[in-house]
Amino acid sequence: MKEILEKLKILADAAKYDVSCASNGVGRKNKGKIGNSSASGICHTWTSDGRCVSLLKILMTNDCVYDCKYCINRITNNVQRASFTPEEIAALTIEFYRRNYIEGLFLSSAVEKNPDYTMERICKALELIRNKYGFSGYIHVKAIPGADNLLIKRAGFLADRMSVNIELPTRESLKILAPQKKVEKLLLPMKQIDNCIVENKEVRSKFKSSPKFVPGGQATQMIIGATPDSDYTILQASQSLYNRYNMKRVYFSAYVPVASSPNLPSINTMPPLKREHRLYQADWLLRFYKFKADELLTIEQPNFDLDFDPKISWAFRNIDKFPIEINKASYEELLRIPGVGIKSAYRIINQRKVANISYDSLKKMGTVLKRAKYFTTFNGKYYGGIQIDPDKIKGILRQKEIQKQLSIFELA
Amino acid sequence: MNYLYDGSFDGLLTCIYWNYYGEKISGIYNVNQYQQSIIENYKIIKTDEKLAEKVYSAIELKISKQALDYVYYCFLSNNLNKENYILDFVKIGFKLGKNTLDYYSHDKIMPIHEIYKKVSFERHRFLGLLRFSDIKGILYAKYSPDHNISVLVADHFADRLKNEKFIIHDIKRNLAVVYSDSSWYLTDFKLKQSIEYSEKEKLFQRLWQGYFNQLSIKERKNINLQFQFVPARYRKNLVEFNYTVDSLQNI
Ligand code: SF4
Numbered sequence: 001m002k003e004i005l006e007k008l009k010i011l012a013d014a015a016k017y018d019v020s021c022a023s024n025g026v027g028r029k030n031k032g033k034i035g036n037s038s039a040s041g042i043c044h045t046w047t048s049d050g051r052c053v054s055l056l057k058i059l060m061t062n063d064c065v066y067d068c069k070y071c072i073n074r075i076t077n078n079v080q081r082a083s084f085t086p087e088e089i090a091a092l093t094i095e096f097y098r099r100n101y102i103e104g105l106f107l108s109s110a111v112e113k114n115p116d117y118t119m120e121r122i123c124k125a126l127e128l129i130r131n132k133y134g135f136s137g138y139i140h141v142k143a144i145p146g147a148d149n150l151l152i153k154r155a156g157f158l159a160d161r162m163s164v165n166i167e168l169p170t171r172e173s174l175k176i177l178a179p180q181k182k183v184e185k186l187l188l189p190m191k192q193i194d195n196c197i198v199e200n201k202e203v204r205s206k207f208k209s210s211p212k213f214v215p216g217g218q219a220t221q222m223i224i225g226a227t228p229d230s231d232y233t234i235l236q237a238s239q240s241l242y243n244r245y246n247m248k249r250v251y252f253s254a255y256v257p258v259a260s261s262p263n264l265p266s267i268n269t270m271p272p273l274k275r276e277h278r279l280y281q282a283d284w285l286l287r288f289y290k291f292k293a294d295e296l297l298t299i300e301q302p303n304f305d306l307d308f309d310p311k312i313s314w315a316f317r318n319i320d321k322f323p324i325e326i327n328k329a330s331y332e333e334l335l336r337i338p339g340v341g342i343k344s345a346y347r348i349i350n351q352r353k354v355a356n357i358s359y360d361s362l363k364k365m366g367t368v369l370k371r372a373k374y375f376t377t378f379n380g381k382y383y384g385g386i387q388i389d390p391d392k393i394k395g396i397l398r399q400k401e402i403q404k405q406l407s408i409f410e411l412a
Numbered sequence: 413m414n415y416l417y418d419g420s421f422d423g424l425l426t427c428i429y430w431n432y433y434g435e436k437i438s439g440i441y442n443v444n445q446y447q448q449s450i451i452e453n454y455k456i457i458k459t460d461e462k463l464a465e466k467v468y469s470a471i472e473l474k475i476s477k478q479a480l481d482y483v484y485y486c487f488l489s490n491n492l493n494k495e496n497y498i499l500d501f502v503k504i505g506f507k508l509g510k511n512t513l514d515y516y517s518h519d520k521i522m523p524i525h526e527i528y529k530k531v532s533f534e535r536h537r538f539l540g541l542l543r544f545s546d547i548k549g550i551l552y553a554k555y556s557p558d559h560n561i562s563v564l565v566a567d568h569f570a571d572r573l574k575n576e577k578f579i580i581h582d583i584k585r586n587l588a589v590v591y592s593d594s595s596w597y598l599t600d601f602k603l604k605q606s607i608e609y610s611e612k613e614k615l616f617q618r619l620w621q622g623y624f625n626q627l628s629i630k631e632r633k634n635i636n637l638q639f640q641f642v643p644a645r646y647r648k649n650l651v652e653f654n655y656t657v658d659s660l661q662n663i
Contacts, residue, residue, distance in 0.1 A: 050637030361517035
């Protein structure tokens with residue numbers, strides 16, 4: 001008993017820097033004995049650093065034969081090692097799920113012995129969960145690069161989502177920090193997974209009852225800040241991953257220093273959380289707001305402004321497109337207004353069908369106008385109170401930010 | 413005239429019926445919570461399923477299915493004035509028709525949006541925050557939500573845990589959803605004695621606590637944010653917030 005708790009601690013600890021916790025996007029009814037997936041994503045608890053806990057996120061093993069410089073599990077690092085058996089993984093998943101602790105499983109792994117051995121054990125765990133326990137909840141599994149295609153395929157028919165970590169945005173970075181990982185070896189399973197998804201869709205359009213292959217699609221992850229790569233490089237890389245492999249998500253993970261090496265930021269560097277956040281915002285703009293990567297960044301301006309989000313930064317650079325008239329703008333135009341999100345844009349369009357929108361009515365609808373008011377008019381009237389000038393607006397927003405910080409300070 | 417009803421949804425709808433086919437209502441109140449007014453007279457309305465059904469389908473047909481959902485969610489809220497908000501909403505809804513909900517900022521419509529948002533937010537939250545324990549093969553969860561959401565979470569768990577038997581116990585209202593063999597019902601419910609956990613149950617609770625403790629990245633601590641997501645009042649029923657260092661060590 002003690003042993004399993006110890007293992008759980010070690011293998012959860014080793015997995016926690018892996019960011020992709022999202023289980024949403026795959027709605028599925030319970031066709032087996034236990035479990036379903038909710039399309040809107042459910043958080044089961046929140047950690048003391050404020051992150052949503054949705055999945056049981058663990059490694060099969062942290063006993064790695066590779067030596068990636070940025071990783072705590074690298075063979076040359078002195079950490080406690082542990083490995084779960086497939087049976088243990090299955091029992092934990094099911095018992096946690098029954099108690100509503102978790103939404104599903106996120107199973108990743110270091111490379112124990114060799115890629116095939118590891119992938120085989122992952123498959124066994126998934127088979128127990130799906131077939132023995134009849135679990136039809138969410139499973140996200142990491143494919144181990146270099147494992148036999150048949151093994152990856154086997155896992156794909158059991159998982160909802162599968163991912164291969166690209167780790168770093170350029171070949172050069174990868175060569176320096178993860179010498180045993182060849183780009184081709186990472187891209188190959190991505191291609192294979194993508195091919196299988198396409199093929200499976202075709203088969204299923206003819207034979208509805210044939211099993212699904214990773215219905216939630218494939219995802220990948222990049223580490224941010226371990227290398228000198230710019231935001232522009234990162235965003236370009238992520239866009240080509242979306243396009244070339246039909247990625248559902250590209251996750252970013254701020255690098256937390258785990259080792260000193262001449263090729264890594266110093267061990268005292270804080271993880272670049274703000275930057276990670278800006279990249280996610282940009283990613284969001286690309287996927288849902290119809291922005292293009294080169295609208296947000298350019299070779300001349302390759303990094304995000306940490307003070308302002310990418311959308312308002314875009315607005316500052318394109319100030320001639322503003323103000324936008326709330327009562328006339330199209331849905332696409334509304335989405336370009338800083339502070340107006342998808343929900344607000346929908347509401348504006350809906351309410352406009354029945355009544356004109358005034359500044360106050362928009363406020364009542366719950367739209368935060370703190371930023372939007374500098375970029376909009378309501379029936380021709382402008383409520384910003386200052387000239388529409390990027391520097392003036394920046395000045396005011398900065399001031400407000402400082403006031404906010406001071407008021408928190410006084411409260412505490 | 414103030415109308416008093418028995419606290420049931422049908423009762424409330426019956427009142428609304430009589431507003432149209434009897435004396436106009438100045439206010440609807442729960443008979444158990446009513447404080448007599450010196451100005452208004454009151455009348456106790458007997459719940460009538462048939463009349464309620466008429467109002468129910470009138471809301472669905474003349475306004476919308478979604479409006480009906482909103483009304484029901486508001487009814488389940490802990491808002492003290494909910495009956496009158498619902499009455500006002502239905503009245504204006506019968507005039508405005510199927511787009512009623514789009515008038516977000518209308519003062520008779522916005523309250524319904526706001527209350528709905530609160531109730532559905534809490535419902536969604538508890539889809540994650542409810543904790544079951546295995547008591548001799550029955551999954552038992554106790555919680556004390558702000559709003560009366562048990563019936564709103566029941567279907568979700570009935571699908572998810574369809575081969576199990578479970579009880580979702582609202583300890584604030586002494587109500588429970590009881591599920592077995594693919595159907596559930598709502599009932600009055602109180603525990604006769606406190607619950608003893610089996611060794612196996614304790615083990616999984618400790619494993620969960622241990623896992624949870626391991627998760628935080630200490631470089632990123634943000635306790636305020638955690639309190640926003642998991643308010644203090646919910647924590648007493650959450651396994652992962654109720655452990656002692658001891659319980660983690662002495663296994
Ligand atoms: S293969 Fe994975 S677990 Fe092993 S050292 Fe590299 S990143 Fe770490």
